[in-house]
Amino acid sequence: MEILFIVLAVVILIILIANIKIVPQAHEFVIELLGKYKTTWSAGIHIKIPVLERVAKRVTLKEQVLDSPPQPVITKDNVTMQIDTVIYYAVYDAKLYAYGAVNPISALSNLAATTLRNIVGELELDGTLTSRDTINAKMTEILDEATDKWGIKVNRVELKNIIPPSEIQNAMEKQMKAERDRRETLLQAEGHKAAAITRAEGDKQAMILAAEGERDARIARAEGEAKAIYLSKKAEADGLRALKEAGVDEAVLTLKKYEALVAMSDGRASKIIIPSDAVDMTKANVLFSETSGLGDVTTPAPEKAKPAKKPDPCCD
Helix, strand or coil, X not given: CHHHHHHHHHHHHHHHXXXXXXXXXXXXXXXXXXXXXXXEECCEEEECCCCCEEEEEEEECCCXXXXXXXXXEECCCCCEEEEEEEEEEEECCHHHHHHCCCCHHHHHHHHHHHHHHHHXXXXXXXXXXXXXXXXHHHHHHHHHHHCHHHCEEEEXXXXXXXXXXXXXXXXXXXXXXXXXXXXXXXXXXXHHHHHHHHHHHHHHHHHHHHHHHHHHHHHHHHHHHHHHHHHHHXXXXXXXXXXXXXXXXXXXXXXXXXXXXXHHHCCCCCCCCCCHHHHHHHHHHXXXXXXXXXXCCCCCCCCCCCCCCCCCCCCC
């Protein structure tokens, strides 16, 4: 009898240990009682009623990735392309995920394929290639709304590859090459234009600087000549003033005037008209100088000695 109690205790202990469940972090267990949903276990330790309760679904709450294979999609301009998508999703309700759909992941994949065909079918080839962000946003919005009843939260959708037909790829490469050649030609033309403008600006500046230099040189020469004339006239005026202060008579002043006239003629074939009264005055001054000896500064030449008369031997 005592052995029977021991065996019974051991069996109960084994059953109890077998029904102790530990739910890991970021996981949830869906529990059913006699085939009917009872509760959802979150992370931690739980004890299940033997035989009556069972773990119907183990669900992870981590973000997961669904990589859909490439599928043919026809654009609005009847171009067939191969497009594959990547869907980032997470389960936020274990009960809805367990009872919302038979296979939620397969349902999500098929829904993504049909949604992609609908969106791309409204776009042309160029719009499809340049509207990745628009397609991603529309697919994310549509899939997230459709999977709410499955307990799935679609965080984002990305178009992984867009592969057009080989003929379209060759045409696109030729178009890109033509566009690059056009840009190169345009850049070269702009470079030549900028260089010509720069050269013209340089020539213009050089001409302006040369004209300014010639102007400054002329101004400097004119100022120098004006200063020279001023100094010459000033010296002449100072000389006349000195003669006047020395008390010279009218005759000397008249002679100075003649000297000035001679200097003005500068030895060239110039005609100098002298007033008659000035000529008479000059003659009178010359006559007075000759008669009085005044003003004669020329030293008379010495008289030559007469040779001595040689004696005539025949007469003496």
